[in-house]
Amino acid sequence: MQAVEPGGVSPYRFLLVAARLGSVRRRSQDVDMIKAQRVEAADSALIDPAGSEWRSAPSTRLSLEPTPLISQPSAYVQAKWETIDYGAIGNVSVQALHNDGGIFFRLQWNDATENDDIRDTDQFTDAAAVLFPVKEDAPLTSMGSPDEPVNAWYWRPDMETPFSVTSEGTSTTIRTIDPNLRGNGAHTGGAWAVVIGRALQSAGDGYVQLTAGEEGKVAFAVWQGGNDERAGLKAVTLEWQPLELEA
Amino acid sequence: MPPAVKRQLAAVFDMNKCLGCQTCTIACKTLWTDEEGMEYMWWNIVSTMPGKGSPRDWQTLGGGFPNDGDPDPSRIPTVNEFGQAWEFNYEEVFYGGEGTNKYLQPKQDDGDWGALWDEDEATGEYPNAYFFYLQMICMHCTDPACLAACPRQAIYKRVDDGIVLIDQERCNGYRFCMEACPYKRIYFNHNAKASQKCILCYPRIEQGVAPACFRQCPGRVRFLGFLDDEDGAVHKLVERWKVALPLHPEYGTQPNIYYVPPLSPPMFDDDGEVIEGSERVPRSYLESLFGPDVNRVLDTLTAEMETVRGGGESEMLDTLIAHQWKSMFGGFTKDPSTLKRPQ
Numbered sequence A: 001m002q003a004v005e006p007g008g009v010s011p012y013r014f015l016l017v018a019a020r021l022g023s024v025r026r027r028s029q030d031v032d033m034i035k036a037q038r039v040e041a042a043d044s045a046l047i048d049p050a051g052s053e054w055r056s057a058p059s060t061r062l063s064l065e066p067t068p069l070i071s072q073p074s075a076y077v078q079a080k081w082e083t084i085d086y087g088a089i090g091n092v093s094v095q096a097l098h099n100d101g102g103i104f105f106r107l108q109w110n111d112a113t114e115n116d117d118i119r120d121t122d123q124f125t126d127a128a129a130v131l132f133p134v135k136e137d138a139p140l141t142s143m144g145s146p147d148e149p150v151n152a153w154y155w156r157p158d159m160e161t162p163f164s165v166t167s168e169g170t171s172t173t174i175r176t177i178d179p180n181l182r183g184n185g186a187h188t189g190g191a192w193a194v195v196i197g198r199a200l201q202s203a204g205d206g207y208v209q210l211t212a213g214e215e216g217k218v219a220f221a222v223w224q225g226g227n228d229e230r231a232g233l234k235a236v237t238l239e240w241q242p243l244e245l246e247a
Numbered sequence B: 001m002p003p004a005v006k007r008q009l010a011a012v013f014d015m016n017k018c019l020g021c022q023t024c025t026i027a028c029k030t031l032w033t034d035e036e037g038m039e040y041m042w043w044n045i046v047s048t049m050p051g052k053g054s055p056r057d058w059q060t061l062g063g064g065f066p067n068d069g070d071p072d073p074s075r076i077p078t079v080n081e082f083g084q085a086w087e088f089n090y091e092e093v094f095y096g097g098e099g100t101n102k103y104l105q106p107k108q109d110d111g112d113w114g115a116l117w118d119e120d121e122a123t124g125e126y127p128n129a130y131f132f133y134l135q136m137i138c139m140h141c142t143d144p145a146c147l148a149a150c151p152r153q154a155i156y157k158r159v160d161d162g163i164v165l166i167d168q169e170r171c172n173g174y175r176f177c178m179e180a181c182p183y184k185r186i187y188f189n190h191n192a193k194a195s196q197k198c199i200l201c202y203p204r205i206e207q208g209v210a211p212a213c214f215r216q217c218p219g220r221v222r223f224l225g226f227l228d229d230e231d232g233a234v235h236k237l238v239e240r241w242k243v244a245l246p247l248h249p250e251y252g253t254q255p256n257i258y259y260v261p262p263l264s265p266p267m268f269d270d271d272g273e274v275i276e277g278s279e280r281v282p283r284s285y286l287e288s289l290f291g292p293d294v295n296r297v298l299d300t301l302t303a304e305m306e307t308v309r310g311g312g313e314s315e316m317l318d319t320l321i322a323h324q325w326k327s328m329f330g331g332f333t334k335d336p337s338t339l340k341r342p343q
């Protein structure tokens, strides 16, 4: 598995151009600073995607790209999805707020189909994740490496709480329940609005630790359940986005 | 590359002895799949053939490695294709005083399919109609397509006996295995949100007991043993006499359940006379299931039966008849009532 060079250009970008020529959705990846403003608000207000704090919070629209086919870890998945488009969600609007105790990300994306539960064996839910490097130079495309793990907060509408996912590279993800992690989503007017939040610090093997006044990196992923997207079949920000927590 | 194993447990199902009683099906159900989220699961099912099987038309869905080892894209069967677990109006009929007015029926719309929808439906016209039973469990393949498809390596093949298992902790419910398995033997547990299938009763195996569906079969259909155990019935039937064949070998996963193919009754002519040498089940149909080798096997079995009819002896037929049930299980003959069920 090739890693994205720190500060370099993802080798997958060229592969993507080759793989998805003719696709209407082809754009360069933006790298935008995600600023988490500090607010005086209770967790209960911030975890609500319709909460008033979010009305004035700055929003960054990020374009998403399908994860490269060659990075799908099984030959079956590659064979099946060679001819099917995935990564159907083209962009996500991201907001971030913290109240010194917890940090909250609000993700909003257009999705005409609400896939909020597994009603049959062949159905998959919509989902979203916020991803952090646990060590600064952790590679994004391979979901970390043994020396440089990553930590994701993975939200799904059919689950009570999000999972904390730790990963040291493709196929190594482990899901754990982090009692400090919360999520809340609503599908209205053809769009999902989802808030995923956690205490800035949370004790757990491979969990990311965040501190007000400091900078870090963050990435996002969205799955279109109506398109059978799950596992590595998803739309992602191909680069880490810089993250700044207001002091 | 198929996963390496030291030994492989295998089974032979003698289709000629199957009664279609589904005792095996219920043995598995009561032992392993009686919990919430597993209602529609039949890790063991006995389908009437020619028929659509379970899930419906599974033989047309693809999967496996039929083309030079390349994975063949398939899809996930729906609950309706497997067959819903219907609720029946037992209260009404048995206890509600309606027994003479109402008949036993599913409470919900039964759709147009069930796991045994076409059970005992024959093909052809009286008096030459025919059907036979096909016993299905996970094939514990030598090259499991399910294992290869899983992006999480949640499926593993045990080194000591080749049993294929889905690690319920690692399974994230992605269901690529359900697509990739060409025998469509994997189910999705809607409660656990994980994929599940026949475990070849490994907790029994580990304690020397044959699987429930083997042990409880009143037809003595099911033989068990290590493929390399030269004294075992399985080795003799598969390797020495070569009268047991894999189902759909062209799927490329090298299944470890072998079948003694069904012999046919003869056909009748218009006057009701037996047509000597005729067979009701078309060889072409059996070839579509077991490959061209099925002709050699049926001829061997027929010749062996002739020998015995003529007063001769046949170790092969004695093995298939299984005069002593303990001869069937390759040493896995311990009494299950001495075991504790694992939690």
Ligand code: SF4
Pocket (backbone or CB within 6 Å): B137, B138, B139, B140, B141, B144, B145, B146, B147, B164, B180, B181, B182, B183, B184, B185, B186, B197, B253
């Ligand atoms: S029969 Fe299917 S589920 Fe069982 S080992 Fe083979 S591929 Fe896997």
Ligand code: SF4
Pocket (backbone or CB within 6 Å): B027, B028, B029, B031, B032, B043, B044, B137, B138, B197, B198, B199, B200, B201, B211, B212, B213, B214
């Ligand atoms: S071997 Fe055990 S788990 Fe498998 S079908 Fe038979 S009873 Fe069920």
Ligand code: SF4
Pocket (backbone or CB within 6 Å): B017, B018, B019, B020, B021, B022, B023, B024, B025, B046, B133, B135, B216, B217, B218, B219, B220, B221
């Ligand atoms: S395999 Fe045995 S238990 Fe199952 S249906 Fe046939 S005879 Fe009955």
